Amino acid sequence: MKRKLLDYLSCPSCGGAIALAAVASTEDAEIMEGALECQACKRSFAIVRGIPRFAMLEKVEADKAATAENFGWQWQHFVQSDQLYEEQFLGWISPVRPEFFKDKVVLEGGSGKGRHTQLAAGWGARDVIGVDLSDAVETAFAATRQLENAHIVQADIYHLPFARSFDYAFSIGVLHHLPDPQAGFRSLASKVKPGGHISAWVYGAENNEWITRFIDPLREKLSSRIHRRLLLHLSKAPTAMLYLATKLVYGPLNRANGSSRLAQHLFYNDYLNSISKFGWREQHTIVFDHLVAPTSHYIQREDFEEWWRAIEAEDLTIGWHNKNSWRGFGKI
Ligand SMILES: [Zn+2]
Numbered sequence: 113m114k115r116k117l118l119d120y121l122s123c124p125s126c127g128g129a130i131a132l133a134a135v136a137s138t139e140d141a142e143i144m145e146g147a148l149e150c151q152a153c154k155r156s157f158a159i160v161r162g163i164p165r166f167a168m169l170e171k172v173e174a175d176k177a178a179t180a181e182n183f184g185w186q187w188q189h190f191v192q193s194d195q196l197y198e199e200q201f202l203g204w205i206s207p208v209r210p211e212f213f214k215d216k217v218v219l220e221g222g223s224g225k226g227r228h229t230q231l232a233a234g235w236g237a238r239d240v241i242g243v244d245l246s247d248a249v250e251t252a253f254a255a256t257r258q259l260e261n262a263h264i265v266q267a268d269i270y271h272l273p274f275a276r277s278f279d280y281a282f283s284i285g286v287l288h289h290l291p292d293p294q295a296g297f298r299s300l301a302s303k304v305k306p307g308g309h310i311s312a313w314v315y316g317a318e319n320n321e322w323i324t325r326f327i328d329p330l331r332e333k334l335s336s337r338i339h340r341r342l343l344l345h346l347s348k349a350p351t352a353m354l355y356l357a358t359k360l361v362y363g364p365l366n367r368a369n370g371s372s373r374l375a376q377h378l379f380y381n382d383y384l385n386s387i388s389k390f391g392w393r394e395q396h397t398i399v400f401d402h403l404v405a406p407t408s409h410y411i412q413r414e415d416f417e418e419w420w421r422a423i424e425a426e427d428l429t430i431g432w433h434n435k436n437s438w439r440g441f442g443k444i
Contacts, residue, residue: 113143113164117263120217120241120278121148124166124271128152142257157273162257163249166267176245176268178336178406179289184246185340186404187225190397196389197227203386204284204313204439207429210235216279219243221269221300222286226252226262233262241274243267269296278304282311288409294419301423304444310425313439317410319380320436324410327402335403343403351399354384355392363388383434413438 121130133149133156146159158165202209213235223229223242229252232240241263242252249266256262267273269283269290281300287293293314301310317324335343365375366385375381387398402408413430416438420428425442433439 113146113159113162114141114260114263115143116239117164117241117265120239120263120274121164122273122275123150123153123155124267124273125155126150126153127275130157130273141260161250161253162264163253164265164273166265166273167245167271173291176291180244180246182336182340182404182406183224183289183401184244184248186397186400187246187248187251189340189344190225190393190400194390194394196394198231200386201228201231201284203433205282205311205441206431206433206439207441208282208309208311213237213240213280217277219272219274219278219281219300219303221272221281221283221296223252223264224248224286226255226264228282228284229262229264230256230259233259237261239263241265243269243272245269270299272299272303274303276303276305279308280304280310281308284311284313285315287312288314288411289405289407290409291407293409293411294415294422297419298423301425301444306444308444309441310423310444311439311441312419313433313437314411314416315408316432316437317412318436320410323402328408331403331405331408336406340404344400347400347403348396351392351396354387354399355395358384358388358390358395380436383436386434411438416440 118132123130128150130148131151134147135143136145138144142162143159144162148157148164213232215238218232218237218240220229220242223244225248226242229240229242239261243265245268249264253264256264281304283300287296290296297312304310362384365371387395417430420440420442425444428442430438430440
């Protein structure tokens with residue numbers, strides 16, 4: 113944990129100021145082991161392996177803990193990086209562009225292995241704080257510790273340990289895995305300063321009926337419950353089908369002159385074309401990601417719009433992403 117993070121912290125229980133109570137070890141700019149303490153209620157929070165711990169898995173509700181555990185395992189296993197992450201991230205937060213991050217204080221709700229925190233820091237944000245409930249914080253910390261404007265915090269998105277101090281908050285592919293997605297969105301928005309902005313990307317209900325009918329029952333009853341290493345191997349079979357379809361059919365048809373109109377008629381074309389450039393490992397991550405989640409909600413456009421109305425967002429842009437998910441961007 114870098115000392116600069118203290119400027120943004122606030123007690124998740126009472127909102128009191130957080131101070132550094134003890135430093136047991138440091139490495140370069142990072143406090144590796146130590147303790148933080150709320151000046152008001154005196155609750156203390158450990159700093160372990162460089163990461164301030166505001167939520168421990170054993171203390172959160174069972175369904176959230178199960179989700180965090182499975183994704184935590186995933187992001188400690190699939191630690192690869194891909195040059196396509198940048199393009200993919202910009203697709204999820206459109207119309208936001210890299211210039212937008214310049215000098216902003218940014219919060220990421222659900223940072224996984226830290227790939228977006230890393231990009232935002234590289235695009236010149238003043239500070240970026242990536243928050244995750246799961247053990248993925250270990251991977252995210254390792255990926256971002258050399259960046260002086262990147263910070264990783266382990267916390268529950270419903271009880272964020274920050275003051276209302278952010279210019280921009282975003283959450284990509286995380287809210288729909290929470291027991292109450294809208295509550296997570298509201299919590300994130302509550303940390304954005306008036307005049308600041310927020311982006312969110314979630315699975316859509318529309319066009320995903322085949323997933324909710326056929327894949328979801330399998331995921332809920334089976335794949336999210338079996339041993340993760342077994343799932344890792346079993347998920348190679350559907351990945352092989354996906355890989356062959358995207359490499360032999362979707363990618364070539366969409367890219368070739370004359371056949372891209374034909375490709376528009378293919379099943380799930382926009383999405384499968386968008387991932388056709390990814391290699392085996394990234395596609396395997398995507399398949400595994402869908403099968404491992406104990407909780408997934410598929411959100412209707414009108415429900416997503418309601419989230420933004422409820423926080424009274426202005427200058428709102430809500431759009432279809434790959435015709436299977438919703439992205440939104442608005443001003444608080
Ligand atoms: Zn407190």
